[in-house]
Amino acid sequence: MLERDLIQALVEKATPQPGVTVGLGDDLAVLERPGGPALLVGVDPVIAGVHFDPPRDPPELVGRKALCRNLSDVAAMAARPVACLAALTIGRRETGAAEHAVAMMQGLQDAAGLFRCPLVGGDTASADGPTTLSVTVVAEAVDHPPITRAGAQTGDVLCVTGPLGGSLLPGPQGQPPHHLAFTPRVDAALALAQAFGGDLHAMMDLSDGLAMDAPHLAQASGVDLEVDLDALPVRTVAQQAHPAPEARWRSALGDGEDYELLLALAPDASPRAALPPDVTLTAIGRVVAPSSPPGRVAWLTPDGRPFDTTGLGWEHAAP
Amino acid sequence: MLERDLIQALVEKATPQPGVTVGLGDDLAVLERPGGPALLVGVDPVIAGVHFDPPRDPPELVGRKALCRNLSDVAAMAARPVACLAALTIGRRETGAAEHAVAMMQGLQDAAGLFRCPLVGGDTASADGPTTLSVTVVAEAVDHPPITRAGAQTGDVLCVTGPLGGSLLPGPQGQPPHHLAFTPRVDAALALAQAFGGDLHAMMDLSDGLAMDAPHLAQASGVDLEVDLDALPVRTVAQQAHPAPEARWRSALGDGEDYELLLALAPDASPRAALPPDVTLTAIGRVVAPSSPPGRVAWLTPDGRPFDTTGLGWEHAAP
Numbered sequence: 001m002l003e004r005d006l007i008q009a010l011v012e013k014a015t016p017q018p019g020v021t022v023g024l025g026d027d028l029a030v031l032e033r034p035g036g037p038a039l040l041v042g043v044d045p046v047i048a049g050v051h052f053d054p055p056r057d058p059p060e061l062v063g064r065k066a067l068c069r070n071l072s073d074v075a076a077m078a079a080r081p082v083a084c085l086a087a088l089t090i091g092r093r094e095t096g097a098a099e100h101a102v103a104m105m106q107g108l109q110d111a112a113g114l115f116r117c118p119l120v121g122g123d124t125a126s127a128d129g130p131t132t133l134s135v136t137v138v139a140e141a142v143d144h145p146p147i148t149r150a151g152a153q154t155g156d157v158l159c160v161t162g163p164l165g166g167s168l169l170p171g172p173q174g175q176p177p178h179h180l181a182f183t184p185r186v187d188a189a190l191a192l193a194q195a196f197g198g199d200l201h202a203m204m205d206l207s208d209g210l211a212m213d214a215p216h217l218a219q220a221s222g223v224d225l226e227v228d229l230d231a232l233p234v235r236t237v238a239q240q241a242h243p244a245p246e247a248r249w250r251s252a253l254g255d256g257e258d259y260e261l262l263l264a265l266a267p268d269a270s271p272r273a274a275l276p277p278d279v280t281l282t283a284i285g286r287v288v289a290p291s292s293p294p295g296r297v298a299w300l301t302p303d304g305r306p307f308d309t310t311g312l313g314w315e316h317a318a319p
Numbered sequence: 320m321l322e323r324d325l326i327q328a329l330v331e332k333a334t335p336q337p338g339v340t341v342g343l344g345d346d347l348a349v350l351e352r353p354g355g356p357a358l359l360v361g362v363d364p365v366i367a368g369v370h371f372d373p374p375r376d377p378p379e380l381v382g383r384k385a386l387c388r389n390l391s392d393v394a395a396m397a398a399r400p401v402a403c404l405a406a407l408t409i410g411r412r413e414t415g416a417a418e419h420a421v422a423m424m425q426g427l428q429d430a431a432g433l434f435r436c437p438l439v440g441g442d443t444a445s446a447d448g449p450t451t452l453s454v455t456v457v458a459e460a461v462d463h464p465p466i467t468r469a470g471a472q473t474g475d476v477l478c479v480t481g482p483l484g485g486s487l488l489p490g491p492q493g494q495p496p497h498h499l500a501f502t503p504r505v506d507a508a509l510a511l512a513q514a515f516g517g518d519l520h521a522m523m524d525l526s527d528g529l530a531m532d533a534p535h536l537a538q539a540s541g542v543d544l545e546v547d548l549d550a551l552p553v554r555t556v557a558q559q560a561h562p563a564p565e566a567r568w569r570s571a572l573g574d575g576e577d578y579e580l581l582l583a584l585a586p587d588a589s590p591r592a593a594l595p596p597d598v599t600l601t602a603i604g605r606v607v608a609p610s611s612p613p614g615r616v617a618w619l620t621p622d623g624r625p626f627d628t629t630g631l632g633w634e635h636a637a638p
Contacts (some may be wrong), residue, residue, distance in 0.1 A: 043442055085348065210335065
């Protein structure tokens, strides 16, 4: 667990800078500054052999994914992307690494245009290791403060913005797998924040699998959660691969890289404005009073039995 | 030359984002936004085996350097640091890499406190390659627009803020070498911008060696330069290592990693406010009318002969 804790522990010990308030605990840091909207910044790498496999994964889609993982973090906080930077290390030992790097960067550039997050700078080096593309994203708050994981309240409805599971499986009709081709929910998040206003209590994006991610929202909010497994929307390819309900639930909870949003909405929330047609919300459970300590999630089968999720989700490997 | 050109070429082709004006051509991207000061963002990695050598280089100093290289970019534009992020990849094959990574991050954190650029986020992973620490820096313009490389005018005086050369040599009295222990010229740059106002025409930091860097300022400004080799301030350890003038000049021009500032000042410039005592300016030459194409630098010996600088400076390795 060194990986997750190392930087977070240092961040929490950082000396405050006058005029800058730093919000902690989410994938993006929030910099509140006088005289301007809050800024959000984050960095996430994709590493050959860890987050993608050359030459199996098309490099254009790897570049796209490198940006879109960061944009999913922007979506999680209902912010608007401003710009991105790329730190590229080209692996000297990989055959065709230079050509792949060019294609990766082209894929990133295409996605940057598509999702209005222009590439404004970066650095390229080569080294005796795997090709790595670290993307930094800069975003800004629009019209409302950034949404965090920390606001869920007892009684809230838990929702997701799209189907879960099967992110590594080939897509339908020869489409690439979801983890390489997903649409980060930036526009959906802005529409949800606009439509629900203060009734949108908490939000996060699902990258490690619901079984791993949902407890983080519960812990940050100091509540417990109940999730109805039968209510989980499951990606079609995962439904086809897993006919049995239990296998299907495990896929939806543990495959990871869904890049959908998990929301806690006030129980009486109704949208003040129409949601765009491509934004679908599925209620999957509810926020309940906290146990001691808070942060527990009960995964409920249709007959109300608890379901064991031990080992499900993408555990960040220790070095 | 893939490395330098790849990202820059894409940056120049990026789709503009409404409300964001991107300044190009320097180490930091400048984001001009309505309703707030200009933001500056950049990213620079340090890679084991490329920018540092474990276990020879103390990891605390490597972490310090990872931040300070970025702060030197902030200084180059006379901006103020706001915050930094760290993307750390721990090399699985390196003995003691996890402990080194902890020490590196502690060194970065200490420097972040010292130079008022708090660590606000990041990501850690491990991979089968060299330990890499990519630092993203966010800065903001204060009181004046960011200074660029592009404003030098014929007749300007060229100055540097400190001695050059010998950055890899052990420091005096067992001190670490300059490239691991330098002070980024952030405060000096802010004081210079304040003191000289509009008479400070152009500025950049010296990271690849004056022989490699000065032509970039000349090209960006569309001018030529003349540098008097005898006027170059040379670091004491480099003077001691190189008694002969020509070897000394080569060290000052080509060792790189000086992290001092190169400035073009109006010929009649005088400071409107006292400079802090630790800011020293040494005139090393002048800006002259451009040849066609512009961007040439004449390196002049004391008897006025040109000096060949071919091969001097840190050429970014092609993959």
